[in-house]
Amino acid sequence: xxxxxxxxxxxxxxxxxxxxxxxxxxxxxxxxxxxxxxxxxxxxxxxxxxxxxxxxxxxxxxxxxxxxxxxxxxxxxxxxxxxxxxxxxxxxxxxxxxxxxxxxxxxxxxxxxxxxxxxxxxxxxxxxxxxxxxxxxxxxxxxxxxxxxxxxxxxxxxxxxxxxxxxxxxxxxxxxxxxxxxxxxxxxxxxxxxxxxxxxxxxxxxxxxxxxxxxxxxxxxxxxxxxxxxxxxxxxxxxxxxxxxxxxxxxxxxxxxxxxxxxxxxxxxxxxxxxxxxxxxxxxxxxxxxxxxxxxxxxxxxxxxxxxxxxxxx
Amino acid sequence: xxxxxxxxxxxxxxxxxxxxxxxxxxxxxxxxxxxxxxxxxxxxxxxxxxxxxxxxxxxxxxxxxxxxxxxxxxxxxxxxxxxxxxxxxxxxxxxxxxxxxxxxxxxxxxxxxxxxxxxxxxxxxxxxxxxxxxxxxxxxxxxxxxxxxxxxxxxxxxxxxxxxxxxxxxxxxxxxxxxxxxxxxxxxxxxxxxxxxxxxxxxxxxxxxxxxxxxxxxxxxxxxxxxxxxxxxxxxxxxxxxxxxxxxxxxxxxxxxxxxxxxxxxxxxxxxxxxxxxxxxxxxxxxxxxxxxxxxxxxxxxxxxxxxxxxxxxxxxxxxxxxxxxxxxxxxxxxxxx
Amino acid sequence: xxxxxxxxxxxxxxxxxxxxxxxxxxxxxxxxxxxxxxxxxxxxxxxxxxxxxxxxxxxxxxxxxxxxxxxxxxxxxxxxxxxxxxxxxxxxxxxxxxxxxxxxxxxxxxxxxxxxxxxxxxxxxxxxxxxxxxxxxxxxxxxxxxxxxxxxxx
Numbered sequence: 167x168x169x170x171x172x173x174x175x176x177x178x179x180x181x182x183x184x185x186x187x188x189x190x191x192x193x194x195x196x197x198x199x200x201x202x203x204x205x206x207x208x209x210x211x212x213x214x215x216x217x218x219x220x221x222x223x224x225x226x227x228x229x230x231x232x233x234x235x236x237x238x239x240x241x242x243x244x245x246x247x248x249x250x251x252x253x254x255x256x257x258x259x260x261x262x263x264x265x266x267x268x269x270x271x272x273x274x275x276x277x278x279x280x281x282x283x284x285x286x287x288x289x290x291x292x293x294x295x296x297x298x299x300x301x302x303x304x305x306x307x308x309x310x311x312x313x314x315x316x317x318x319x320x321x322x323x324x325x326x327x328x329x330x331x332x333x334x335x336x337x338x339x340x341x342x343x344x345x346x347x348x349x350x351x352x353x354x355x356x357x358x359x360x361x362x363x364x365x366x367x368x369x370x371x372x373x374x375x376x377x378x379x380x381x382x383x384x385x386x387x388x389x390x391x392x393x394x395x396x397x398x399x400x401x402x403x404x405x406x407x408x409x410x411x412x413x414x415x416x417x418x419x420x421x422x423x424x425x426x427x428x429x430x431x432x433x434x435x436x437x438x439x440x441x442x443x444x445x446x447x448x449x450x451x452x453x454x455x456x457x458x459x460x461x462x463x464x465x466x467x468x469x470x471x472x473x474x475x476x477x478x479x480x
Numbered sequence: 481x482x483x484x485x486x487x488x489x490x491x492x493x494x495x496x497x498x499x500x501x502x503x504x505x506x507x508x509x510x511x512x513x514x515x516x517x518x519x520x521x522x523x524x525x526x527x528x529x530x531x532x533x534x535x536x537x538x539x540x541x542x543x544x545x546x547x548x549x550x551x552x553x554x555x556x557x558x559x560x561x562x563x564x565x566x567x568x569x570x571x572x573x574x575x576x577x578x579x580x581x582x583x584x585x586x587x588x589x590x591x592x593x594x595x596x597x598x599x600x601x602x603x604x605x606x607x608x609x610x611x612x613x614x615x616x617x618x619x620x621x622x623x624x625x626x627x628x629x630x631x632x633x634x635x636x637x638x639x640x641x642x643x644x645x646x647x648x649x650x651x652x653x654x655x656x657x658x659x660x661x662x663x664x665x666x667x668x669x670x671x672x673x674x675x676x677x678x679x680x681x682x683x684x685x686x687x688x689x690x691x692x693x694x695x696x697x698x699x700x701x702x703x704x705x706x707x708x709x710x711x712x713x714x715x716x717x718x719x720x721x722x723x724x725x726x727x728x729x730x731x732x733x734x735x736x737x738x739x740x741x742x743x744x745x746x747x748x749x750x751x752x753x754x755x756x757x758x759x760x761x762x763x764x765x766x767x768x769x770x771x772x773x774x775x776x777x778x779x780x781x782x783x784x785x786x787x788x789x790x791x792x793x794x795x796x797x798x799x800x801x802x803x804x805x806x807x808x809x810x811x812x813x814x815x816x817x818x
Numbered sequence: 819x820x821x822x823x824x825x826x827x828x829x830x831x832x833x834x835x836x837x838x839x840x841x842x843x844x845x846x847x848x849x850x851x852x853x854x855x856x857x858x859x860x861x862x863x864x865x866x867x868x869x870x871x872x873x874x875x876x877x878x879x880x881x882x883x884x885x886x887x888x889x890x891x892x893x894x895x896x897x898x899x900x901x902x903x904x905x906x907x908x909x910x911x912x913x914x915x916x917x918x919x920x921x922x923x924x925x926x927x928x929x930x931x932x933x934x935x936x937x938x939x940x941x942x943x944x945x946x947x948x949x950x951x952x953x954x955x956x957x958x959x960x961x962x963x964x965x966x967x968x969x970x971x972x
Contacts (some may be wrong), residue, residue: 182631197800202800229708281509294842311670360923366507371713371744373714376711377799387876389749395880396740398726398728401541403963404883407880407923408964410918413918414911414918415875430798430912431718446914446918463909470896470906472906475913476931480932480945480948
C-alpha cells in the first residue's frame with residue numbers, strides 16, 4: 167500500500183502543478199477512526215493529504231457531475247464502473263475526467279466491528295490485520311473477516327476505465343449469488359417478515375440515494391408532488407415502496423459499489439434488494455453494468471427471446 | 481439516595497399499567513426509544529440511542545387533523561392523542577435538547593399543542609453517562625455527562641442500583657411511587673462524584689462563534705465547506721435539536737388529513753417556493769444555513785446554541801462531515817473587517 | 819379505504835384490480851370483449867396507457883399502496899407493438915419487477931402481466947377471470963405495500 171499512496175500523491179501533485187486538472191477528488195483521513203473522507207484538492211502542495219487504504223469507502227463518482235472544471239478522480243473498480251455508466255448515460259464528458267484507477271482489495275465494514283467493540287476509540291490496519299480499541303472491548307480482526315459485504319462478492323476489483331493506473335491488480339474473489347439464493351430459499355412469509363424488519367429501520371433520510379452516483383435525477387420520485395408517490399409517512403409499507411422503487415430504477419445500472427448500504431445511518435439491508443435485481447439482470451440478460459463501453463445498459467436494449475416467465479397462464 | 485435496580489424494575493413494571501413507558505430498547509440491531517412493557521426489556525449499559533427521543537414529542541410523521549366532507553358539511557377531527565408518559569433513560573444531552581425544542585414550539589404568540597400537550601404529560605427520567613464516547617462533546621456545549629437540565633429526575637447508574645436526584649416537582653411526584661430509598665455507601669458516593677465531575681474528551685470552542693458568524697455571511701469559508709456533503713437528511717434526522725417540518729394535505733375525494741412530517745434544511749428542495757424560485761438551491765448556502773441557524777440565529781432568537789454535543793451527526797454522516805471541524809473552521813476563518 | 823368489497827348478490831368478496839392496458843392492443847381487446855358481450859368479472863378498473871413501455875414500476879407499487887388488491891398490466895404481443903419496440907423494453911422491466919416483488923414477499927398472483935391483442939376479446943375476458951380468481955383467493959390487500967391508512971408513527 168505504501169508505494170501506491172506515494173504514486174497517487176505524485177500523480178495528483180503533477181496534474182495540479184501542470185494545470186492538467188482543476189481539482190483532484192480523492193480521499194483524506196477522516197475525523198473518526200477507520201473512516202476516510204472525500205477531499206477536493208486544488209493546489210499541488212495539498213497532494214500529501216491523500217490517503218489510500220481499506221477505509222476509502224465512498225464512491226467518488228457521485229461528485230463527478232457536480233464538480234466544475236476538469237477533475238481527476240481516484241477510482242476503485244466499482245467507482246470506475248460507475249463513471250462508465252455515467253458516461254454511457256451522457257451525464258459526464260470524457261474529456262473533463264482524468265481517472266486515476268487503483269485496484270481495490272475491499273473496504274472495511276465499520277458497523278460490523280462496532281457491533282462487537284462498541285464505538286471505536288482507536289484503530290490501526292497493518293498487513294491485513296485490524297486492531298481496534300473500542301468502548302466496550304478491544305479486539306483484533308483479519309481484514310477479510312470485516313470486509314464490507316458488497317466487497318466480498320465483488321467481481322471487478324480492478325478499474326475498467328482509466329487514464330492512469332496505479333499499483334498492481336487484485337484477483338477478483340470467487341463470487342456467486344449465494345447471498346441472494348439464501349434469501350430466495352426462504353418462504354415468501356419469511357422474506358416478507360425480513361424486509362418488514364429492515365424497513366422498520368429506515369428513516370427516509372435518502373443518504374442511500376444521495377451516496378449513489380447513479381441517482382442523479384433533477385427531481386427524484388420521492389420529491390414529486392404531481393403525482394405524489396410518497397406521502398412522507400415512515401411506515402414500513404412506504405419505506406418499502408421507496409426502496410423497491412429505487413432498486414428498480416437502478417436495474418441494469420447499479421455497479422454494486424456498496425455506497426448506499428454504507429451511507430445508511432440505520433444499517434438497513436439495502437444490499438438484499440440491489441443484489442437481487444443484479445442477479446436477475448445477470449441471469450436473464452447476461453449483463454453487468456459499466457464493464458465495457460461497447461455493452462449498452464440492460465434496459466436500453468432487448469432481444470426477441472427475452473424470458474417471459476412472468477406472464478399469466480391464460 | 482439510591483434505589484436498587486430490583487425495586488426500580490418492579491416499580492417500572494407497575495408504572496406501565498398507568499403510563500406509556502418509553503425506554504431504550506434494543507431492536508433490529510440498534511438501541512432506540514420505544515414503548516416498553518417491562519424493565520427487563522430495557523437495554524442496560526448503552527451509550528446513547530441511534531435516533532434521538534424527540535420523536536416521542538415530535539413524531540416524524542404526524543396526523544394533525546382529519547376531515548370528511550359530506551355535501552356542504554365538513555367535519556373536522558383533531559387527531560392529537562395524548563397519554564401519560566414516562567420517558568426513561570434519556571441522556572443529559574437529549575434532555576437539554578428538549579429544552580431547546582421547547583423554545584421553538586412555544587413563544588409569546590403561539591403554543592404548539594401537538595408538542596406541548598404531550599410534553600406536559602411526560603415525566604423525564606434522565607440517566608447520566610458513565611461512559612463517554614470519542615464523538616461526545618457536550619462539555620463544550622454548556623452541559624456535562626451528568627447535567628440535570630431538562631430532566632425531572634436524574635439517575636446515576638451505580639451497578640446494581642441507581643442514585644436518584646429530584647430535579648422538579650414532577651420528578652418528586654413520580655419518585656414517591658418508585659420505592660424505598662437507601663443511603664449510598666462510600667464507594668457508591670465515589671462513583672457519583674466521578675460521574676458528576678466527568679467531562680467529554682472531545683473539545684470545541686464555541687465561546688465566540690456567534691459573534692464571529694455575525695460577520696461571516698459572505699465569507700469564503702462557505703465555498704469549500706459543503707463540497708463533500710451529499711445533501712441527505714441523515715444529520716438533521718439524527719439531531720435531537722433539529723426541528724424543521726413540512727405540513728401537507730393527504731386528500732382523497734371527500735376525506736383527508738393534514739400531516740406534519742420532518743423536513744431538513746439540507747435537502748435541496750427545502751426552500752423551493754411555489755413560484756419555482758429556490759433561494760437556497762446550492763449546497764453552499766444550505767451548509768451556511770445549518771451553521772448559522774445552530775450557532776447564530778438560534779442564539780439571537782432563543783439565547784442558546786442549538787447543538788448539545790451528542791455526536792450523532794458525526795457518527796451518522798456517510799462522508800464524515802464533522803460539525804466539530806466546521807466549528808473550528810469558523811473560528812479560524814479570516815474575516816475582513818470594514 | 820380498503821374495506822372488503824362484497825358483491826351484494828353473491829355476498830362474495832370482490833377484489834379491486836387496477837388494470838393498466840396499452841391503448842392499441844389490450845385496451846382494444848377489452849373493448850372487443852365489451853362489444854361482443856363476453857362476460858368477465860367487474861373487478862378491474864382500467865387505466866389506458868399509450869404503450870406497455872409507458873409503465874413505470876411505481877404505477878404498480880402505488881396502485882397497491884392506494885388499496886388495489888391486485889394489478890394487471892397488459893400490452894401487445896412482442897413483435898406487434900404499435901411503437902415497434904415499446905413492449906420489448908417493457909418485457910425486461912416486467913420480468914425484473916415481477917421477480918423483485920416476489921422477493922420482498924408480495925404474494926404470488928397479486929401482480930399479473932399479459933400480452934393481449936386487439937383481436938383477443940374472448941381471451942381478455944379469460945385473463946380477467948383468471949386474475950380475479952387468483953387475487954380473490956389471496957384476500958384483501960393487507961400486504962407489503964398497503965399503507966395503513968394515514969401512516970402515523972408506531
